Amino acid sequence: MTKTYRVSGNFRMGHDWAHFSSEVQSDTPAKARERVYSEYGSRHHVGRRLIEIEKVEEVKEKDAGHGR
Numbered sequence: 001m002t003k004t005y006r007v008s009g010n011f012r013m014g015h016d017w018a019h020f021s022s023e024v025q026s027d028t029p030a031k032a033r034e035r036v037y038s039e040y041g042s043r044h045h046v047g048r049r050l051i052e053i054e055k056v057e058e059v060k061e062k063d064a065g066h067g068r
Contacts, residue, residue, distance in 0.1 A: 004059040005032035011040055012050035029056045 008021040020040065026032035033056055037048050 002027060004061070005029055006055075006057050006059045007032055007036045007053060008055050009036075009051065009053040011044060011052070012046055013044065017052075023059060029058070032056055 002025050004023055005026055006021060006023050008019070010017045010019050012018075022036055022039070024032045024035045024039075026035060033053055036053060037051055040046065040051050041048060
């Protein structure tokens with residue numbers, strides 16, 4: 001069953017670190033983490049080692065889409 005996970009952390013943008021928080025659909029927290037690595041790596045042209053994931057938490061269906 002697909003669940004919604006909120007993944008937050010930081011990634012390197014130029015010389016600075018930028019905070020992010022994304023909601024992704026996934027079966028497991030590990031797959032949600034992989035999806036964020038893939039999306040941010042592709043969108044911002046950064047390697048996995050420059051993406052620091054701090055937290056992966058399941059979001060209840062009623063709270064999904066409401067940000068942090």
